[in-house]
Amino acid sequence: MVKKSVSTFQKLKDKGEKIAMLTAYDYSTAQILEKINIDGILVGDSLAQVVLGYENTYGVNLEEMLIFIKAVSRGAKNSFVIGDMPFMSYNISFEQGLENAGKMIKAGASAVKLEGCNDYIVNLVSRCVESGMPVLGHLGFTPQLLNTIGGYKIQGKSADTTEKILESALKLQDAGAFAVVLELMPAQSAEYITKNLKIPTIGIGAGAGCSGQIVVIDDILGKFTDFTPKFVKKYANLHDIIYNAADKYLSEVKEGIFPSEEQSFELNTEEREKLNAVK
Numbered sequence: 455m456v457k458k459s460v461s462t463f464q465k466l467k468d469k470g471e472k473i474a475m476l477t478a479y480d481y482s483t484a485q486i487l488e489k490i491n492i493d494g495i496l497v498g499d500s501l502a503q504v505v506l507g508y509e510n511t512y513g514v515n516l517e518e519m520l521i522f523i524k525a526v527s528r529g530a531k532n533s534f535v536i537g538d539m540p541f542m543s544y545n546i547s548f549e550q551g552l553e554n555a556g557k558m559i560k561a562g563a564s565a566v567k568l569e570g571c572n573d574y575i576v577n578l579v580s581r582c583v584e585s586g587m588p589v590l591g592h593l594g595f596t597p598q599l600l601n602t603i604g605g606y607k608i609q610g611k612s613a614d615t616t617e618k619i620l621e622s623a624l625k626l627q628d629a630g631a632f633a634v635v636l637e638l639m640p641a642q643s644a645e646y647i648t649k650n651l652k653i654p655t656i657g658i659g660a661g662a663g664c665s666g667q668i669v670v671i672d673d674i675l676g677k678f679t680d681f682t683p684k685f686v687k688k689y690a691n692l693h694d695i696i697y698n699a700a701d702k703y704l705s706e707v708k709e710g711i712f713p714s715e716e717q718s719f720e721l722n723t724e725e726r727e728k729l730n731a732v733k
């Protein structure tokens with residue numbers, strides 16, 4: 455299998471073929487995503503909520519992210535793995551941002567993702583790219599600004615605000631970002647931005663007009679049930695599958711059904727006789 459790269463994303467957009475991405479946080483899930491030949495895997499800071507149980511993404515730090523990036527990269531050696539830079543791991547200085555982006559690449563990521571677009575972020579994006587670290591931008595609703603935005607609010611709801619998001623996306627494009635995530639915005643706004651960019655857009659809650667889509671894997675598998683955004687389609691109900699299997703295991707242990715002979719190791723006859731003689 456040929457390892458996917460930044461140019462795979464651009465080629466897919468240029469061909470008009472949709473880009474399909476998912477998040478992953480562990481080795482065995484990454485192995486499955488590699489088997490289906492997914493276009494990109496994001497080790498998202500959404501793991502703060504779906505894996506670590508925090509209320510939002512503020513709680514996860516760089517060291518924790520690195521553990522999950524390493525696990526995913528080991529499971530998906532030929533895939534395009536992107537490490538999501540957590541809150542305050544790139545906001546203090548260019549030195550801090552570059553050093554931490556470098557740690558993600560050393561941990562096995564092929565690229566990093568940064569949220570937002572002020573002058574500092576644009577500059578940081580170009581410095582990362584110049585240093586050989588591809589960057590995925592993230593605009594629209596940016597979870598690391600949750601407290602500033604004041605909730606999970608749809609962005610780009612007017613022509614003016616859509617133009618502003620496009621301006622930001624163009625700045626990220628000029629800085630060398632290879633693609634940009636558009637989160638939580640009307641389909642028409644995301645489509646307009648996509649049409650006016652050369653680089654691909656990856657939508658999440660941003661309709662079908664983006665160059666590709668990403669979703670949190672625990673959401674589409676029906677494993678994370680604290681809340682389900684409107685844009686999530688459930689492809690499985692892992693919550694119920696795990697619940698029922700664990701519940702059955704519980705009963706079988708209590709009733710002495712598990713383990714049976716099939717799951718047990720046996721002593722040979724000679725050793726069994728010796729034990730019986732001791733009795």
Ligand code: KIV
Nearest residue numbers: 477498499500669670
């Ligand atoms: O953290 C995350 O999972 C994200 C999304 C774009 C899926 O940023």
